[in-house]
Amino acid sequence: MARRLDRDVLAGVVLAGLGGYVAWRALGWDILTEDGPGPGFFPLGYGTLMVALSALLVLRALLQPRPAEEEADPGGHWRALATWAAFAGAAFVMQWIGFVAGFALLSAFVVVFVFERGWVRGAVVGFSAAAVFWLVFERLMGVGLPAGPWGF
């Protein structure tokens, strides 16, 4: 029960904060001018609505808590988040080391650490996947990809 309640309350608080920020920023721009509604008009409307609905979500969670579903595999979230961290890390370093090296490292990480298939398989998948993408997109289709210091 606690988990469900925490999630809806947390989501409601975060979204109410975002709605409040949107409405506050919108108030700094023109709302209604002689020429019609200004740039703050629309964001003020949905920002205010966001605050109201988020408050309802929090209230509903506090007044009508629903039983939480049992988490079958609690480690699953960490696995997914570790994969995301590798993805975000690869996306970040690609501007310096290029798409091919970044993608090869990301693929190898997924194989070795997420699916625990060993270094050799990780290296083979990482190298092959990066080579195929480079060949298909960069060479055959002419799609520009981030390049590293070695030119690809």
Add this chain to the structure above:
Amino acid sequence: METFAALGHGFAVALQPVNLFWCFVGCFLGTIVGVLPGLGPAATIALLLPLTFGMDPTGGVIMLAGIYFGAKYGGSTTSILLNIPGEASSVVTCLDGYQMARKGRGGAALGIAAIASFVAGTFGIVALTLLAPPIAEFALSFSSPEYFALMVLGLSLVVVLGGSSLLKALLSLLFGLWLTSIGTDLFTSQSRFTFGSSFLLGGIDFMVIAVGVFAIAGVMESIRAREENTPIPVPNRLRELMPSWAELKACRFAFLNGSVTGFIVGVLPGAGSAIASFIAYGVEKAVSRHPEKFGTGVPEGVAAPEGANNADSGGAMVPLLTLGIPGGGSTAILLSALVVWGVKPGPLMMTESPEVFWGLIASLYIGSVMLLVMNLPLVPLFAQILRIPVYVLFPLIFGLALVGAFGVSDNPMNLMLLAGFGLLGYVMAQFGFPPAPLILGFVLGDAMERAVRQSLTMSMGDPAILVERPLSAVMLGLAVLVLISPLLGRLLRRRRAGATA
């Protein structure tokens, strides 16, 4: 008569060898990616969109339509062979499809799914052909207030029909509206929510959001759930894939039921193919002479939902092409893709870009035939895709997503945004927030803001303009009714329960 002449012209465009080739490539790739579990049509279109960059608009649009229809076809394969629905609309297909496969009739189940998809898909396209011109003509009389009201009505239906929680669907939609405000104001060039970044002045590319919340989040969810593929073997001889005469006879009503139900539900924004397939299955079971056998592997239990989720595609094209209003995540991505091509769906599309409009409709007919011809003999080949280990498959999906995100603007910042939206999609899924309203809010946000601001400019700031015009008033009234309908339903149920007690 005019419609048929225009359609004939469309066929002349679609039957050009180069367009036929793109239609085939779209159907083929759509089916292949659609077969992969966890990747529904929306993620498939978003992932494959970069492949159409650099093509001419007609060819690109035709290929995209092929991808959309192909992705719908592919969804049934995982349901039947793995008992894992490739997308929400294939959930019902698991019930009887997987049971047929376990009884050794997996080939026939795949064949029935392909035939039902063809019959119902074609019905949906015929209905689209006949309905699109009068609706577009009617919509030509719309002005800004009517457009605003129509969008409000469409989005209300989306949030009420599309998610389990109305509040969360609405919040997801508002979040999408905020994302679309990031950048430069349409009228005054005022920068909004850019956090001082010059990169954000141009706004966020829809593709980065779509691929992030659908594809990246989908892979993360599969990794969390530790999904592994062990498909039931498929016979590779065409004869074994063909359903028997008795099975086809049993599906007669299911083909019709799937066609009509799917099309009607498809036209409604937000209802989507998942609801269409559930309703068609329910109707089929209700009228069946042996309802107790449903769930044990009856062919009509495969034909009805598979037909419905393909007829739905034709239905969903009606509001998209005639009003420029998408009814779900996939059509929202299609709309944005069409805009990338310089084609603006809406009542003027038929007159401004007739070769694209009718070429697209004609290519849907051709794609439908192509998919049937391709799916029957190639099902064993498509099934082999499921044998690719997930530790190879997931990096490939990541690679496609990265190439697509970088390809739209050649800016590495997009890669970071992609990662951010992937995490957002995953968190939304864990917290029970549906992603489709977010995409729709993002895609329609600009048009909605433009419509309301133009309306208020026309009336010198008087909001009464939105309810003074009859059409606009009716649509806004309907939207309010739609939004309060869950509340009214709950009150009625409580009253009834109180009366019985």
